[in-house]
Amino acid sequence: MPRAVREQQMLDAAVRTFARRGYRNASMDDIAEQAGVSKPLVYLYLHSKDELFAACIRREAASLVAAIRAAVEHDAPADRRLWSGLHGFFAHTAEHPDGWVLLHVQARTHGGPFALEVVAMRAEIVEFVTQALTAAARENARCGSARGTGRITGGEASGLAYALVGAAESLAEWAGDPAGGGPSAEEAAATLMNFAWTGLGSLMRGERWSSGEHTPA
């Protein structure tokens, strides 16, 4: 059996095991057994538990980012771009729940280089969302259909993006919950769009919540 295949098998097993049991609780014995190979072979190919973990993180992060990029409909209007990206995100995390848990939960437990890669990936996504929101605001202002100023500040865009990504992660967790009852990828994306798109519209009309107004505008 060629090396590259074996290596992917090992990574598959490692992702599963790390995701389900956490870094420290996942033993190299477990992983090797899952992969159907002997422990020394894992070391021969992947050198150490740390490097194995890092390889898992890298593979899953790259896979997720690639899935999102592939899902985005580049020539569509801004809202459609945002929706397609979100849909790609939810579809991918639903199909690879272990990978998502690895990135979202386990990688943060580990200080140092591992968490940094996840932070970088997350930053990339936040950046993508921020740009999508800003682009939407610009497009909207240009076609003149909004009644307000069409302006949102950079800080507001960042805050919105953070909140949106967090909300997406939360929904992904709900969606990935094996207990069932969670939404499908389409539903999750639509929920977020309902949530975010109208919120963005309100902001662009200059509406802000303040503790003085007690009814939703």
Added chain:
Amino acid sequence: MPRAVREQQMLDAAVRTFARRGYRNASMDDIAEQAGVSKPLVYLYLHSKDELFAACIRREAASLVAAIRAAVEHDAPADRRLWSGLHGFFAHTAEHPDGWVLLHVQARTHGGPFALEVVAMRAEIVEFVTQALTAAARENARCGSARGTGRITGGEASGLAYALVGAAESLAEWAGDPAGGGPSAEEAAATLMNFAWTGLGSLMRGERWSSGEHTPA
């Protein structure tokens, strides 16, 4: 020194250590040393590492829920109630970052009873938010100020609540980031209100996003 005090010291040390290093990497030696007592005493009071961890989770979860409950202004209008709860949440997590990390990050790493307690706490918060949103919709319909039907389905409310809680957690993490740049509790709560309250308003007016409309309404 009375037993109750010693026990709290141990829990303090354990929360810090578990939050910073994770369950498996935190050794009982470390915790005992942090607490300034000998290891057998920790065992005398808290019986095992698992029970110690569970006690930490319980204390921090109860503390967070209590803080939110105390912050809610019960007699205020719905939006104010929601805002005050969010503000209580952000204020507490900002003041007890270790406790928050313990609940949000570490407890999920552990299968079994630990994660369940956190899930329960989270469910409690989601429930609170769902009720706040539903109440807001009812109040709003009653006072007749909305142009729409004032109806949101239960599923929509749940989805919104999930998204809101996830967004709040994401913002809390940003806010708690020692690298700085994150928002204050007030800013975070306001961002979420801007995000959620206007979105809720739109929903109540019957506006939904669909892939056919490309500009925020």
Added chain:
Amino acid sequence: MPRAVREQQMLDAAVRTFARRGYRNASMDDIAEQAGVSKPLVYLYLHSKDELFAACIRREAASLVAAIRAAVEHDAPADRRLWSGLHGFFAHTAEHPDGWVLLHVQARTHGGPFALEVVAMRAEIVEFVTQALTAAARENARCGSARGTGRITGGEASGLAYALVGAAESLAEWAGDPAGGGPSAEEAAATLMNFAWTGLGSLMRGERWSSGEHTPA
């Protein structure tokens, strides 16, 4: 059982095992079993295999140097001082063959800090011998009993000292050989004195070997 006693027992076992099997072949399991304690206790007290080895080297080196110092008769004439030192050396190495093997054979196998300590000890002994030889030459010159110049150069003294120490080590090995047949400490010391003292006398008379003279002077 108090800690200090246990620690010495561990060091005893470690010296034996390291000396007989070499650093790498001596397993911590072996040593712990020899010492009659569990392996974790060895780690609790001595931290690592390296530190354990270093502690052995230090103890044995200090013990040997102390034995030589104690044996030297400080107020005696130079030759008697040299003899008493040599005798102390041979007596100690004969009584602690494992310690001697540890210093002479095993410590050199290991690069880095271990060998350096042995090199330092050896340098100390060489220095002692060099001074004894120089002092003997001075005394001898003062009392006028020598027919020659009474001069030996520093380089010659160093070379002699190196050779003498090497010869002593070789004889110690012979003496320590369990196969028997080796000399007693007294015999070994006397052999070296016959070897060195008369050689020194010849040198002081200005006699040097050269390839032209074929008979011992």
Added chain:
Amino acid sequence: MPRAVREQQMLDAAVRTFARRGYRNASMDDIAEQAGVSKPLVYLYLHSKDELFAACIRREAASLVAAIRAAVEHDAPADRRLWSGLHGFFAHTAEHPDGWVLLHVQARTHGGPFALEVVAMRAEIVEFVTQALTAAARENARCGSARGTGRITGGEASGLAYALVGAAESLAEWAGDPAGGGPSAEEAAATLMNFAWTGLGSLMRGERWSSGEHTPA
């Protein structure tokens, strides 16, 4: 490439690696890589780590003994024979420091058959030196140039030989020290001759050191 050449390359690599890192620390991977061949080939030719080590010892021991034999000027007088042998020894060890370290340091670390081969080689050298000394005594007695009895006992000759070999080894180590400052082969041989030859002369004159005489005769 013919087998014999490959085999020598492997032995070269093995000698270097064993000498620099010790038996246990030298891995077959290292050696194979050094030799520029694959590991199974090493096993095909040399069967096991132990046999490889033994082959190294044998080759280096034979090489050293051969160098000494070749250096001895058989028809010269006794002192010249001894000197030429010593010179050959120092020249060879200086030229093949790894081989010398292998024999002098590493082989002793290993119990069993390895050390025995080195012991045998050493015994051969000691025997050669003993015979050279005895022959010198006989020649000297025959030509009548000595004032004493010309007699030394067999035990004295053996002790002298042991001391001489040990001194030579010590000087070889000094000479081989990469830190420099050590003597050249010529200087080392001359130092030993000064040391030994005059000492032998004294012995043959019947002079012995005893604790009663405090000045070199």
Added chain:
DNA sequence: GATGAATGAGACTTCATTCAT
């Protein structure tokens, strides 16, 4: 109430060695 002393179990990692090709 409190602790110094001690250990069984298990983790990561390395390495000599062998097949199938």
Added chain:
DNA sequence: AATGAATGAAGTCTCATTCAT
């Protein structure tokens, strides 16, 4: 003749946990 692929066995080290005092 030569090697890529693979593993059983063993070693160092850590840690939760318990007594005797």
